[in-house]
Amino acid sequence: MKRARPESMGDKIHRFRSVIVVVSIPMALVLLVIMLMPRSPAPLPASDAEIIGRKAGPSGGSRSYAVIFDAGSSGSRVHVYCFDGNLDLIPIGQEIELFLQKKPGLSSYAKDPKEAANSLTSLLEKAESVVPAELRAKTPVRVGATAGLRQLGAETSEQILQAVRDLLNERSSLNSKPDWVTVLDGTQEGAFQWVTINYLLGNLGKKHLNTVGVVDLGGGSVQMAYAISERDAAKAPKSTTEEDEYVKKLFLKGIKYYLYVHSYLRFGLLAARAEILKIAGGSHSDCILNGYHGSYKYSDREFPASASPSGSSYTNCRNDAIKALKHDEPTCTHMKCTFGGVWNGGGGDGQKNLFVASFFFDRAAEAGFVDPTKPFAKVKPADFEEAAKRACKLNVDEAKAIYTNVADDNLPYLCMDLVYQFTLLIDGFGLEPWQDITLVKKVKYHDSLVEAAWPLGSAIEVASLA
Numbered sequence: 534m535k536r537a538r539p540e541s542m543g544d545k546i547h548r549f550r551s552v553i554v555v556v557s558i559p560m561a562l563v564l565l566v567i568m569l570m571p572r573s574p575a576p577l578p579a580s581d582a583e584i585i586g587r588k589a590g591p592s593g594g595s596r597s598y599a600v601i602f603d604a605g606s607s608g609s610r611v612h613v614y615c616f617d618g619n620l621d622l623i624p625i626g627q628e629i630e631l632f633l634q635k636k637p638g639l640s641s642y643a644k645d646p647k648e649a650a651n652s653l654t655s656l657l658e659k660a661e662s663v664v665p666a667e668l669r670a671k672t673p674v675r676v677g678a679t680a681g682l683r684q685l686g687a688e689t690s691e692q693i694l695q696a697v698r699d700l701l702n703e704r705s706s707l708n709s710k711p712d713w714v715t716v717l718d719g720t721q722e723g724a725f726q727w728v729t730i731n732y733l734l735g736n737l738g739k740k741h742l743n744t745v746g747v748v749d750l751g752g753g754s755v756q757m758a759y760a761i762s763e764r765d766a767a768k769a770p771k772s773t774t775e776e777d778e779y780v781k782k783l784f785l786k787g788i789k790y791y792l793y794v795h796s797y798l799r800f801g802l803l804a805a806r807a808e809i810l811k812i813a814g815g816s817h818s819d820c821i822l823n824g825y826h827g828s829y830k831y832s833d834r835e836f837p838a839s840a841s842p843s844g845s846s847y848t849n850c851r852n853d854a855i856k857a858l859k860h861d862e863p864t865c866t867h868m869k870c871t872f873g874g875v876w877n878g879g880g881g882d883g884q885k886n887l888f889v890a891s892f893f894f895d896r897a898a899e900a901g902f903v904d905p906t907k908p909f910a911k912v913k914p915a916d917f918e919e920a921a922k923r924a925c926k927l928n929v930d931e932a933k934a935i936y937t938n939v940a941d942d943n944l945p946y947l948c949m950d951l952v953y954q955f956t957l958l959i960d961g962f963g964l965e966p967w968q969d970i971t972l973v974k975k976v977k978y979h980d981s982l983v984e985a986a987w988p989l990g991s992a993i994e995v996a997s998l999a
């Protein structure tokens with residue numbers, strides 16, 4: 534990746550703390566302003582700031598909770614966080630957060646919205662039980678549905694969301710609002726993930742070149758977000774809709790960040806399997822392990838997914854994965870693109886240190902080159918290539934005997950998933966095969982480990998508005 538020139542800090546930004554504001558400015562870019570430490574707030578920067586939420590005062594006894602549901606395509610999760618007056622996390626019982634998950638995700642109940650909502654009941658009850666009864670009425674509960682619902686289309690997803698709103702109104706004593714139960718747009722999901730990781734690493738308040746970039750590989754979509762210089766932000770291609778805006782401005786602990794963020798719908802791990810099978814086109818694929826003859830169901834479509842007579846082939850599968858990524862690719866009309874005609878953000882110091890989450894960590898752990906009990910691991914994209922070459926040589930029975938951590942329904946796709954992940958990093962995001970990246974499941978925060986997931990970023994925002 535090419536390194537951008539270090540940013541000259543043009544404008545003096547007042548350092549201020551203990552005030553949380555969310556600011557909107559004419560260009561419809563949302564500014565998220567977070568100051569976390571107690572001190573009388575310095576005046577806000579010029580003109581474009583409007584205080585709509587203030588969290589001030591000593592950390593003392595004041596504490597607030599936030600309940601965030603992550604309604605992903607591959608499963609639903611609930612996170613409960615507790616913040617002190619400085620918006621630092623404080624333990625809930627023995628843990629730093631309550632985290633529970635269950636399968637399947639809401640999108641699996643496309644035909645029965647009420648059933649979809651009811652699937653969250655057990656998580657909701659457990660989440661409520663850890664919030665003190667006297668605080669529940671002012672504890673915000675948010676439900677952020679991600680690519681799974683995005684792919685269902687507006688009508689079906691809205692029916693499911695309304696059923697969830699009804700459930701919260703009827704069955705919960707937490708503070709819920711209709712527009713807190715939404716399909717999170719991909720750039721919001723990516724921005725929240727960036728805030729989560731950099732908050733936990735203690736990077737918020739540092740210059741952009743001292744923050745880390747994030748990649749979050751879900752089932753339906755994959756997000757990349759990293760901070761860029763003001764100069765690069767000024768060169769960002771303009772977009773027609775806010776959701777597709779390449780750059781979000783964030784004010785975090787007195788520093789103005791220009792966050793490059795993009796979400797690639799249909800290129801999450803599970804969605805990409807369908808894209809790769811479409812490329813194979815026929816009744817079999819060179820990415821499917823020998824011995825498997827069946828079909829792959831994704832987002833109410835079914836694709837033939839049987840092994841080729843000669844079994845899986847790393848080289849042929851890699852060719853199909855590259856075609857899937859570059860399939861009917863519009864020409865790149867920007868300075869440089871990742872794939873699908875998407876601007877790559879210009880790279881730079883904010884991207885040099887990448888924290889890569891979700892399915893990247895899961896498959897690496899299942900493929901055996903990352904210890905599943907560890908919260909994070911330093912690897913190289915080439916490790917995915919090596920693991921893919923190993924897996925693509927096997928048939929399903931051999932793979933089952935070797936990869937004991939891989940669920941049976943994922944075994945036939947082990948070659949495909951690892952090839953795709955390598956291809957996404959190298960041919961998609963333009964990484965070098967030998968560069969260090971950090972696969973992350975949890976991040977060390979004080980003396981605890983916190984899930985490396987976008988809900989914390991959402992909790993920080995909503996806790997500040999309480």
Ligand SMILES: Nc1nc2c(ncn2[C@@H]2O[C@H](COP(=O)(O)OP(=O)(O)OP(=O)(O)O)[C@@H](O)[C@H]2O)c(=O)[nH]1
Pocket residue numbers: 603604605606607608610634638678679680681682749750751752753754801891892895974984985986
């Ligand atoms: N431990 C842990 N695992 C998570 C968390 N969030 C997601 N995962 C796992 O990461 C993988 C991908 O999950 P997501 O990134 O949410 O993807 P998804 O659920 O398919 O959702 P979409 O964004 O809609 O594609 C799944 O195996 C999840 O179990 C989390 O907060 N903690």
